[in-house]
Amino acid sequence: MATALIILRQICIMFIYMFIGFLLFKKELITREGSKSLANLLLYSVLPCVIVKSFLVQRTAENTVLLIASLIGSVVLLGMSMLISHILFKKNPIEDFGVAFSNAAFMGFPLVSSVLGADFVFYAAGFGAMLNALQWTYGQSILAKDPSLRSPKAIVKNPLVISLVLGLAVFFTGFSFPEIITSTLGAMSALNAPLAMIILGVYLAQTDLKSMFTDMHLYKISAFRLFVIPALSVLLVKLFMRSYPEVGIALIISASAPIGSNVAVYSQKLGLDYTYAVKLVCLSTIFSIISMPLIIMLL
Numbered sequence: 540m541a542t543a544l545i546i547l548r549q550i551c552i553m554f555i556y557m558f559i560g561f562l563l564f565k566k567e568l569i570t571r572e573g574s575k576s577l578a579n580l581l582l583y584s585v586l587p588c589v590i591v592k593s594f595l596v597q598r599t600a601e602n603t604v605l606l607i608a609s610l611i612g613s614v615v616l617l618g619m620s621m622l623i624s625h626i627l628f629k630k631n632p633i634e635d636f637g638v639a640f641s642n643a644a645f646m647g648f649p650l651v652s653s654v655l656g657a658d659f660v661f662y663a664a665g666f667g668a669m670l671n672a673l674q675w676t677y678g679q680s681i682l683a684k685d686p687s688l689r690s691p692k693a694i695v696k697n698p699l700v701i702s703l704v705l706g707l708a709v710f711f712t713g714f715s716f717p718e719i720i721t722s723t724l725g726a727m728s729a730l731n732a733p734l735a736m737i738i739l740g741v742y743l744a745q746t747d748l749k750s751m752f753t754d755m756h757l758y759k760i761s762a763f764r765l766f767v768i769p770a771l772s773v774l775l776v777k778l779f780m781r782s783y784p785e786v787g788i789a790l791i792i793s794a795s796a797p798i799g800s801n802v803a804v805y806s807q808k809l810g811l812d813y814t815y816a817v818k819l820v821c822l823s824t825i826f827s828i829i830s831m832p833l834i835i836m837l838l
Contacts, residue, residue, distance in 0.1 A: 542832045545653050549646055550824055556733050560740020574741040578804045581734050586671050587702035588727035589644070593664035594706035595721060598713045605662055606710065608783045612790045613666040615775055617673060620768045620794065625681070627763065632682045633806055637798040637819045638764045640674055643667045645732050645800070646827060647793035654792065654835060655785055662789040668706060672699045674801050683809050735800045742803050742817040751818040761798070761823040765830035769795035773837060788838055795834045797823035 563569040569577075596602060617639075624638035641647065644667045651663050675697050680688035687693060694700050708714070716724070751757065772794040776787035798820045806813035 542650065542654070542835050543828060545649055546646070546828045546831050549649055550828060552732075553645065553736050553824060556736030557740035557743055560737035560742075561744045562740075563737070564741045564744035569741055571745075574738055575807060577734060577738050577741075578808060581731070581738065581804060582675075582808070583698055585727055585730050585734060587698050588724045589731050590668045590671060590699060590702035591706045591709065592721075592724040592728045593661075593668055594710040595716070595724070596661050596664075596710065598710055602661070603711070605783065605786055606665060608780065608786050609662045609665040609790065610669070612776065612780055612783075612786060613669045615779065616666070616772050616790055616794045617669060619771055619775060621673070621677065623768065623771065624763075628760070629681075632684065633802060633811060633816050633819070634760050635681050636674075636678050636805070637802045637816065637823075638760060638768065640670055640678060640799050640802065641764070641768075641794055641796035642799035642820075642824070643670055643793035643796050645735070646796035646824070646831070650792050650831065650835070651789045655789060659785055659789050662786045663793045666790055666793045668703050670799075671801075672697065672703045674799075674805065675699045678801075679805055679809065682805055682811060735804065739800045739803055739817060739820060742807065742813050743821065746814040746817050751822055754818070757818055757822050760819055761826055764798050764823050765795070765826055769830070769834045773834070791838060792831075792835065795831055797827040797830075 560569070564574070620641075621639045624635050628634040628638055643663065648660050648663060648667070651660050655662075676689045676694055680686055709716070769791065772791050776791055780787035780790075800820050803813045803816035803820055806816045
């Protein structure tokens with residue numbers, strides 16, 4: 540019951556942010572071009588800060604081992620979800636992207652904090668960082684149908700990959716940023732959820748809401764994201780991460796979150812049907828209030 544209430548709370552917060560963006564667009568206070576600028580702010584400034592901040596944790600021998608286990612587990616779970624999604628949905632790149640990547644930070648991390656404790660969010664931080672980096676490289680390449688976007692040159696220039704490398708370097712070297720830098724990173728990171736959801740609200744204002752609930756294909760896509768991928772994630776964790784149960788649970792919760800909002804942001808950036816992506820995000824988020832408690836009960 541407590542898990543369902545946490546999910547309901549996160550959904551309510553999400554839709555409040557979205558309603559703000561919805562109203563701003565309807566009142567012509569944010570234009571389509573303005574939403575593109577907000578999306579660039581999110582992708583090029585806010586998300587890199589989120590990634591770096593997630594690694595600003597005191598380095599201990601235990602934390603180091605658990606972080607490595609988390610990163611390896613993240614590679615396995617994200618690799619599985621990307622593979623399954625691409626096999627089943629490669630004809631529609633938005634669906635391929637959506638099923639592959641969850642909304643780990645906004646929906647998963649609060650549940651990790653509640654189920655395991657606030658300190659355990661660190662175990663899921665690597666998942667969130669790698670997810671964002673893969674969305675920029677692999678995700679954009681399937682959306683744009685451009686393999687060059689995941690070439691070594693593109694990866695090296697990717698701000699989210701650079702942020703991931705920087706974050707790992709900060710953690711493993713024990714380097715400490717000046718307080719003014721850590722405060723800035725914290726403030727910028729706090730913009731992540733509100734900004735992403737406000738942008739989504741702007742997109743929602745351009746969407747036929749009725750069709751979102753009457754298109755049965757959307758339910759099929761949501762089912763794969765909410766039930767099939769999490770079930771396979773549980774199986775993989777049971778097989779390969781028995782020595783690190785808390786890390787495994789944190790990763791499964793993160794992998795069980797609904798379709799992430801970035802599929803709509805990247806779709807707009809690349810000139811695709813971002814209103815369709817919004818429908819996928821909203822519908823899967825609504826039904827996550829059923830799916831995520833079930834997955835946690837299974838654990």
